[in-house]
Structure formats: structure tokens, C-alpha cells
Amino acid sequence: MTTVLTSAPAVVRTVRELRERLRDYRAKAGADATVGLVPTMGFLHEGHASLIRRSAAENGLTVLSIFVNPLQFGPNEDFERYPRDEARDLAIAADAGAQLVFMPEVRDMYPTPPSTKIIVGGITERLCGASRPGHFDGVGVVVTKLFNLVQPGRAYFGLKDAQQVAVVSTIVADLNQPVEIVPCPIVREADGLAMSSRNVYLKPEEREQALILSRTLRQVPAWVREGATPESLKANMTASIAGMPLAEIDYAEVLTYPDLQPPAEGEALRHVPVPLLAAVAVKFGQTRLIDNVLLNPNEVN
Structure with a gap:
């Protein structure tokens, strides 16, 4: 595999910068270009790091996205207080092998409130979909946008949210998106608590x-x-x-x-x-x- 970026991740904050970096990578890597995507909302921990390491082992370029997506939070949920720590996240990303970190502002991801919805029937009506109405609609929109922007060959998701893995896999299959969804095992603290x-x-x-x-x-x-x-x-x-x-x-x-x-x-x-x-x-x-x-x-x- 060919990697053209250094081990220290480049940080991009706009869609335009992201596309330019990916265009440069693919132009230089040619037929060897392989891109893995690890979508996250930041405040990284070892569970996220395990996804990054796997992507880095399997792809020439690993893109880590860090974006707290407002569309997947309900009106009484914790969007504003969701933990954020950019410096810590970038240190973990570098140590795990991410080469490109996409950290957009809400206004760049959603210049206007999106009119398009990605609604997956059936499997979103149970578990977290039942208790958090609209949550997976927001997941569907942001994941589809990230897939369109990055165009990864593989995307890595932790099985701690197994319903999310099922939802994203369904979107990919239904819409013929050219990306392989790679489910990864739950990572736990030494005492058994799932990392979150x-x-x-x-x-x-x-x-x-x-x-x-x-x-x-x-x-x-x-x-x-x-x-x-x-x-x-x-x-x-x-x-x-x-x-x-x-x-x-x-x-x-x-x-x-x-x-x-x-x-x-x-x-x-x-x-x-x-x-x-x-x-x-x-x-x-x-x-x-x-x-x-x-x-x-x-x-x-």
C-alpha cells in the first residue's frame, strides 16, 4: 500500500480542504490508493483507537472524521454538553495512525438545514430507534454525506452500537454505495464497562x-x-x-x-x-x- 501523508495527521476543517487532500492522495497513489474512513463524534478513547489502527493496517490512507452531528440528537438530549477535547483527540488519532482528520463546523456540513432525509424502515423502530425518535435519520444523513465526501473503500464502526452498524449496512446495501462496512469488536475497560x-x-x-x-x-x-x-x-x-x-x-x-x-x-x-x-x-x-x-x-x- 502507498501512503503519501506523514504519520502526523493533517487536520482539515472544510469540505473543500478535504476534497483537495483526497484528490492529491489519489493522484499520487494511483492504482494503490485505498481509503479507510473512521466516522466519530470525537472525545476519542481506546475503542475509537482500535478502529483507527485496523483501518491503518488495511488501507493506504485513513481518514478520521470528528463531528458532533446535531441531526442525531433529540431536543432533550446532550448535544451541547457532549464532551469535546480537540487536543486529546488529535493526540490519540496520531498515536493510532490516522493520517487525515476531518473536523468540520456544523455550518460547513449543513450550510442550510438539510431537506433530504435518509430513513431506514423496520430496524430503526426498535431499541434506540424507539426511544430516540429521529436519531437514526440523522445518522443516515451524516454517514451518507461522509461516504460521498471521502469515497472510502472501507468504513469502520464499533459493535457497541450494533443497531447503528445494521442501519448503516442497510443504507449501503439499499443504495449500492461502494463501501465495505467493517464491524469491529466492543472494547471494554479492565473492569468490563464498555468504552464510551x-x-x-x-x-x-x-x-x-x-x-x-x-x-x-x-x-x-x-x-x-x-x-x-x-x-x-x-x-x-x-x-x-x-x-x-x-x-x-x-x-x-x-x-x-x-x-x-x-x-x-x-x-x-x-x-x-x-x-x-x-x-x-x-x-x-x-x-x-x-x-x-x-x-x-x-x-x-
Whole structure:
């Protein structure tokens, strides 16, 4: 693979600059040009760094986008207080191997309020799509814009938001976008908490109680092997999490993956022949956390 930018990432803040840098790279790399995209909202952590490292290993140029997208926040959500730390982000990006960092302002990404919507039916009506109406419409618009601007061969997304991976994969398939979606494993803290930019909001007691999420999800394969049905698995997950007094459960669900359909009621989940997603969303104080585990049929039989 040919890389024409140095290991220190170049930072571009406008669509015009981004296109110029990509045009230069492709002109110099020629047939060897391969571009990976890691879309983020910043406040990077090791989970993001793992995506950047994988892209850097698989592509000649890795583009990291850092953009807190207002379209995917509801009116009562945390857009204004979403954590931001540009200097820290750029240090992590450099260490992980990003070569080009796209950090646009809202006015550059959306010079006028967008009239176009990207709406994915079905799979956005459950889980976070049900509790955050319009969220995935905003994800669809910004991801489509980034794909059009960067034109990557591959784009890297963490499976902590498995529903987002399913939504983006559906958009790509439905619209014949020439990009491979690369799902990457969840990265966790040493104590099991899934890494998230929002973890910084947690007070010490909230963070300690939030460990129930990963502890509960670790039990899911055993519950399935023991013959859990959709109803009993959801009941087990809910009871486990509800044991923490600060936990306010949004959902504890089990669905087929990636189509996000409910399995047949009363059927032992170990007999379901397709992958299953056990997913939770829980608030601790003012902080909403998501986590999940993906099960393949050969893992539970």
C-alpha cells in the first residue's frame, strides 16, 4: 500500500480542504490508493483507537472524521454538553495512525438545514430507534454525506452500537454505495464497562453500578444454553440490572441480527438458526449507556 501523508495527521476543517487532500492522495497513489474512513463524534478513547489502527493496517490512507452531528440528537438530549477535547483527540488519532482528520463546523456540513432525509424502515423502530425518535435519520444523513465526501473503500464502526452498524449496512446495501462496512469488536475497560465517550459523565457510584451491564451480558450465553426463551431471557436481564438501585432501564431486548426481528415467542433461543443480539440501554443518573452481546448459533449449541 502507498501512503503519501506523514504519520502526523493533517487536520482539515472544510469540505473543500478535504476534497483537495483526497484528490492529491489519489493522484499520487494511483492504482494503490485505498481509503479507510473512521466516522466519530470525537472525545476519542481506546475503542475509537482500535478502529483507527485496523483501518491503518488495511488501507493506504485513513481518514478520521470528528463531528458532533446535531441531526442525531433529540431536543432533550446532550448535544451541547457532549464532551469535546480537540487536543486529546488529535493526540490519540496520531498515536493510532490516522493520517487525515476531518473536523468540520456544523455550518460547513449543513450550510442550510438539510431537506433530504435518509430513513431506514423496520430496524430503526426498535431499541434506540424507539426511544430516540429521529436519531437514526440523522445518522443516515451524516454517514451518507461522509461516504460521498471521502469515497472510502472501507468504513469502520464499533459493535457497541450494533443497531447503528445494521442501519448503516442497510443504507449501503439499499443504495449500492461502494463501501465495505467493517464491524469491529466492543472494547471494554479492565473492569468490563464498555468504552464510551459518555462514561466521563458517570459519578463514582453510578460507574460502579454500571458494571452490572457487562456482568449481565456475560450471563446471556449460559442462559441461552440452559433453554431461555425470548421472554425468560428478557426477564433475566431485566431482573439482573434492576438489582442496582441507580439503574433506570430503557430496554433489555433480544432480537435476531442484523434484521432486528423478535424471535418467536416461547421458542428456545438455542434453536434459533441465525445470530441473536441481546442489547440493553440503561440510565445511571443523567447518563444513558448501551451495551450488547452478539450470539451465533454455533456458540450456544
